[in-house]
Amino acid sequence: MIRTRFAPSPTGYLHIGGARTALFAWAYARRHHGTFILRIEDTDVARSTPEAVQAIIDGMRWLGMAPDEGPFYQMQRMDRYKEVIAQMLAAGTAYHCYTSREELDALRAGQEANKQKPRYDGFWRPEPGKTLPAPPAGVAPVVRFRNPLDGVVAWDDLVKGRIEFANAELDDFIIARADGTPTYNFCVVVDDWDMQITHVIRGDDHVNNTPRQINVLRALGADVPEYGHLPMILGDDGQKLSKRHGAVSVMQYEEDGYLPEAVLNYLARLGWSHGDEEIFSMEQFCAWFEFDHTSSSAAQFNTEKLNWLNAHYLKLADAGRLAVEVRRRLAAQGVDVANCPILESVVALYKERAGNLNELADAAHPFCVTVHPSPELLAQHLTEPVRAVLISLRDKMAALTAWQAAALSQAVKETLASHAMKMPQLAIPLRVILLGQPQSPTLDAVLEVLGRERVLERLGRVL
RNA sequence: GACCCUAUCGUCUAGAGGCCUAGGACAAUACCCUUUCACGGUAUGAACCCGGGUUCGAAUCCCGGUGGGGUCGCCA
Numbered sequence: 341m342i343r344t345r346f347a348p349s350p351t352g353y354l355h356i357g358g359a360r361t362a363l364f365a366w367a368y369a370r371r372h373h374g375t376f377i378l379r380i381e382d383t384d385v386a387r388s389t390p391e392a393v394q395a396i397i398d399g400m401r402w403l404g405m406a407p408d409e410g411p412f413y414q415m416q417r418m419d420r421y422k423e424v425i426a427q428m429l430a431a432g433t434a435y436h437c438y439t440s441r442e443e444l445d446a447l448r449a450g451q452e453a454n455k456q457k458p459r460y461d462g463f464w465r466p467e468p469g470k471t472l473p474a475p476p477a478g479v480a481p482v483v484r485f486r487n488p489l490d491g492v493v494a495w496d497d498l499v500k501g502r503i504e505f506a507n508a509e510l511d512d513f514i515i516a517r518a519d520g521t522p523t524y525n526f527c528v529v530v531d532d533w534d535m536q537i538t539h540v541i542r543g544d545d546h547v548n549n550t551p552r553q554i555n556v557l558r559a560l561g562a563d564v565p566e567y568g569h570l571p572m573i574l575g576d577d578g579q580k581l582s583k584r585h586g587a588v589s590v591m592q593y594e595e596d597g598y599l600p601e602a603v604l605n606y607l608a609r610l611g612w613s614h615g616d617e618e619i620f621s622m623e624q625f626c627a628w629f630e631f632d633h634t635s636s637s638a639a640q641f642n643t644e645k646l647n648w649l650n651a652h653y654l655k656l657a658d659a660g661r662l663a664v665e666v667r668r669r670l671a672a673q674g675v676d677v678a679n680c681p682i683l684e685s686v687v688a689l690y691k692e693r694a695g696n697l698n699e700l701a702d703a704a705h706p707f708c709v710t711v712h713p714s715p716e717l718l719a720q721h722l723t724e725p726v727r728a729v730l731i732s733l734r735d736k737m738a739a740l741t742a743w744q745a746a747a748l749s750q751a752v753k754e755t756l757a758s759h760a761m762k763m764p765q766l767a768i769p770l771r772v773i774l775l776g777q778p779q780s781p782t783l784d785a786v787l788e789v790l791g792r793e794r795v796l797e798r799l800g801r802v803l
Numbered sequence: 804g805a806c807c808c809u810a811u812c813g814u815c816u817a818g819a820g821g822c823c824u825a826g827g828a829c830a831a832u833a834c835c836c837u838u839u840c841a842c843g844g845u846a847u848g849a850a851c852c853c854g855g856g857u858u859c860g861a862a863u864c865c866c867g868g869u870g871g872g873g874u875c876g877c878c879a
Contacts, residue, residue, distance in 0.1 A: 349879045384878055441877070457805040458875060482877055500808065509806055517877040524879045547807060548874040571809080572872075580872080609828090613816055616827040635816075637809045638872065645815065645829040655842085693841045763838040771839075779840035
């Protein structure tokens with residue numbers, strides 16, 4: 341049974357990189373009919389917030405990645421961590437260290453001055469035949485893991501292949517702070533063990549933590565899971581994403597008018613491939629997803645391609661569903677949407693040409709409110725000869741029994757013919773009067789959707 | 804600095820030694836469609852980081868360099 345987890349720390353919203361990590365862990369579980377677990381790593385009390393927890397859950401819900409188990413909270417598992425620490429202390433796989441922060445800082449400074457890798461020197465590490473000094477009075481010790489001194493720790497990474505670290509490179513890291521609270525690298529191990537995680541899928545900024553975690557797992561006599569370290573996602577400009585540079589919340593994409601299926605499809609394709617496939621559903625993705633086609637180097641986010649996918653999914657989407665979104669956006673702009681019964685038809689007319697929901701809302705806007713064509717546009721397009729022709733067209737349309745595209749088109753064409761005019765000569769002024777802008781979808785469709793009453797009223801106002 | 808990862812069109816990528824005169828997609832450019840603007844269609848330009856090996860043969864394997872990234876916290 342495959343068990344994967346997404347383990348964010350709630351210090352901010354769910355950003356695009358986290359979403360991609362979650363997506364791959366989720367898809368892998370789906371692929372193998374396994375279990376996807378959400379675990380909130382909130383042991384950094386100073387930076388974790390309930391709002392961030394909610395933001396992460398909201399983001400995942402919007403994308404449709406529901407956890408099968410959890411969310412679990414590390415802060416609620418303190419007793420368990422302390423229990424394991426006590427066991428390790430008793431077993432001799434961990435020990436108390438009384439070196440102060442100041443001493444540590446001095447140690448590091450010295451090592452850096454000698455161009456060495458900063459690391460704990462093992463002063464308080466018990467060894468056979470080694471005599472430890474008496475613990476200094478009044479100093480609360482931290483607990484350190486007793487890492488093996490030699491040999492290598494290696495694993496076959498699901499995305500990067502075999503990775504090896506010499507134990508000599510690893511120092512004895514702290515698993516419990518002076519106040520007794522456990523640290524991240526330790527909690528992760530206990531959680532992955534207790535939750536029987538089989539595949540640890542995470543960002544590749546964790547590669548360096550993995551050998552330490554494997555060593556702790558071994559010290560505990562636990563099975564070592566598989567690891568897959570996904571490369572990071574770079575911003576549109578090729579720069580690293582950070583809070584102050586482009587790392588936006590996935591919910592920002594919703595606000596910007598993206599459809600979740602477009603974001604998901606885009607993210608799936610960023611760092612993973614299945615031959616030449618570009619457009620696919622999440623069902624298809626889950627059926628295909630394996631780690632043998634994940635890429636091992638960082639990928640640059642490309643908004644243009646996301647836009648293309650979004651436009652594609654907009655065309656596919658049900659007009660009723662899109663109308664709900666458009667109505668919400670219009671209402672937020674203060675438009676009286678209750679007074680716009682034609683909204684769904686408008687959306688159906690425009691969804692093939694819009695790039696996102698905000699553009700769709702912008703396009704629908706003039707259909708729902710009283711338009712006031714700018715004097716400049718009117719002066720430019722509504723010349724006296726055109727005005728006369730429009731009046732005759734209006735009368736012809738007013739006499740129509742059936743207000744439908746075909747009949748409207750017929751009326752327009754007859755008017756054109758009798759005045760020896762070409763379509764654009766009439767269509768452009770009409771668009772300006774009706775919608776306040778010289779471009780729109782095909783005229784007869786606009787006339788039909790707008791409806792007799794609005795068309796005649798809008799014409800009547802300027803003619 | 805040490806350790807670890809990484810390198811195909813501008814971007815995402817296909818590529819598991821001969822199928823590669825390197826394929827697809829986004830973007831770009833041109834043309835077509837057309838009732839304007841879009842949509843759509845067709846076409847064009849555009850890449851194997853460098854140097855050594857291994858091999859009959861290397862984008863693919865090995866080594867070295869260079870570039871990029873990550874990590875070196877009583878943060879996660």
